[in-house]
Amino acid sequence: MSSTDQNPDRLYSAREPIFPRRVSGKFRSLKWWLLAICLGIYYLLPWMRWDRGPNLPDQAVLIDLANRRFFFFTIEIWPHEFYFVAGLLIMAGLGLFLFTSALGRVWCGYFCPQTVWTDLFILVERWVEGDRNKRVKLWNARWDTRKWRLRLTKWALWLAIAVATGGAWVFYFADAPTLLWNLVTFQAHAVAYSTILVLTLTTLILGGFMREQVCVYMCPWPRIQAAMMDEDTLTIGYREWRGEPRGKHRKAEGAAQLGDCIDCNACVNVCPMGIDIRDGQQLACITCGLCIDACDDVMDKVGKPRGLIDYMALSDEARERAGTPAKAVWRHVFRVRTIFYTLLWSAVGVGLMVALFIRPDIGMTVAPVRNPIFVTMSDGSIRNTYDVRVRNMHGEARDFQLSVTPAEAFTISVEGAEDATFTVPADETLLKRVYIVAPAGSAPASASTSEVRIWLEGLAAEERTYDDTVFNGRGMK
Template sequence: MSSTDQDPDRLYAAREPIFPRRVSGRYRTLKWWIMGITLGIYYLLPWLRWDRGPSMPDQAVLIDLANRRFFFFWIEIWPHEFYFVAGLLIMAGLGLFLFTSALGRVWCGYTCPQTVWTDLFILTERWIEGDRNRRIKLWKSGWDAHKIRLRVTKMAVWLAISVATGGAWVFYFADAPTLLGELVTLRAHPVAYTTILVLTATTLVLGGFMREQVCIYMCPWPRIQAAMMDEDTLTIGYRDWRGEPRGKHRKAEGAETLGDCIDCNACVNVCPMGIDIRDGQQLACITCGLCIDACDEVMEKIGKPRGLVDYMALSDEGRERAGQPPKPVWKHVFRIRTILYTALWSAVGVGLIVALFVRSDIDITVSPVRNPTYVTLSDGTIRNTYDVRVRNMQGESRLFQISVQPSDLFRVEVEGARNGLVEVPPDAIELNRVYVMAPPGSAAASAQSTDLRIWLLDVEADTRTYKDTVFNGRNAR
């Protein structure tokens, strides 16, 4: 931060650009793998095919907003089954609590979309403009043909990545090959173009320009995560009792009293957040592990043990200062808090799996028609009317029979159907007007209300379901 930015009368400090240096190591390699897998899933998943019959697109993952359904390979979620979505959101929240309590902000450092796309933007920036020193020199240099060419090339690549990101998102909401053809020929719905435009702009701004500011100022998780962590949480830290006092290890008087840290700033130069981990735990740290790779590389060069910067727990500080080994990793990971989170997460997951396997492929909803409550026919028969919606969640047309119970008290007729048989198209909901009648003088015709059960039978599969309602007689109010 420059001296002008430290003016106490200013409420906002201008952003200082960060130019992370390239580093290699186990955590950087892990981040490359995670970036490749997550981006591959995001960009390619809409193009996986899955046979859904003639009435639906053959897409493995599809969010069908028009029909309010969600398809995930062999799983089909209907609007009335939103509890599956709620359960997955609960599992995501509990999973975030679990990983944060065990390993700190590991989500932020490795799998958060902001981190993944920022890594991708930095990678392309490094390919075009060079590593840290060359990018700093380019930033400070004046505008000439060379700088303009590099900046235009970089912006073109960034824009292509952003358009691909926005385009991939809309493919989740329609048949991907069909929508791509419509987009290219300018026949797609304006909503598709608007969505791509908005996501292109946000990807470009957040990943290309704001970067660490999103994590520091926009994301609420850095301020919440402290409640999920305790002294046994493994997070990135600096072993100052081993590294201090810092200094260059030259053959000079007093050099033997220096710590292992040679103050090379390698950990600072590779940090995508631009912080110095040696200053202690900070809100901006996303625990990506790049500072560990950089420090370990330096320690190997000067013949010192690795781990000056490493994943560690606060509870181990006293032991390590006294020269004792830290507790095993598993004792930090498996403790009451993490076990409780794991148990809750597993319970929700098992509940969703059980609900998925026990659910029926047919469903029925019954809505009594209240105006009028009942009708008296010419022969004295009391008739009630019901709107019965039959839901066929299978990929083929099915024949259903609607009946009532107790059958000895009532007679049922379905408008436009014979013998109560109705045919429902695949993956559809069919509305039927059902008339239930009680003979004149019967107990049901005279009573205020009588319990009634309407049954739905899948004639081919011989499976059935029901809904309970009431039949209103002459004394109904």
């Protein structure tokens, strides 16, 4: 057995807990505002009402799995329109590429759910246990009554947030007030309770206990971001040429040769990832900007210019070191790569908008019934059977009529109806059995197959659509 097998602890080290210190500044304020907006939208959106008429749900945003619909304010997406969802996912991916290439990991630092809920959990932890020094002291203290009281209080608040998170998610899939009543009266389906339980546990574990480990070990984006960034990408960096050699600014011999960095570790103490940005670009950095706020505060106190840690590009660092001014921010943002991503993102968005506005409010699909392929009637005519599915995407019931071309060669009828007319309820799909007959001795009756076109026409409005299919004759024998 090797020495490595005998000492497995040499391969892995225990996690060092991170206790970020409270900091104030423009980036911390921006994060608080974005946190409030994101959480506000997430928790409150299912409760917004939107009047769509008497036959449709009045929840503004609803993923109706039972009826296979997605409602978003005035927009209703049907199952056959999944390309809208695919397009939105493509836009999200291109948007992530765009913002990463221009501004680094701004998604990770400001909008990612893991970051948002971790920030919220750290805020609760600070309220209950105090700022960094008190939390470090409590972590190292023995388990006495006070420590149990503080920990149980913190965990209880975390659990309440996690339950609210899981509960808010299920409200997007059913009428929120009705589902809430069913949940509290224990009348909801088991799927609702199990979904809340799973999301509660994942939110509590990932946001409360794992925190930065999710970003470092579970999330794939830190390993992909390198392909999206280049030397002109704005990201958080340390102006080493200005800060080194670092040291305490005391009135001592050689102090004049020190850089602006006083080695106070303020940037490290506020970092939610526990890294030292002065060590250079790192996979764990989420570019949240808190180290900038902390460093700027220290620079103000020691009378040095701000910006020792700042949003900057690697190409600017080389320019500043050589004594030349950095590029303007707009030149970093608007360059070939970002313009290309913007054009792609815009093209997909415009395509989706055009498709949304030109989509028809009625639709039809035709499926020939293959068993039997055709039926010979008593008068010698040939009959084919079809399953016709008609979509009425209007908010009220509509009357429709079917016809077939070429009309001189065929007749069409609908099962259960005196003629080829029928009514489709509001915002529903109706399946009808349809028969097309070719007279005895006609060309379609004798041929193997003939092309036919089935038309669907709305009687109350000038709406018309069609679907092409085939008619099977005696030649199929």
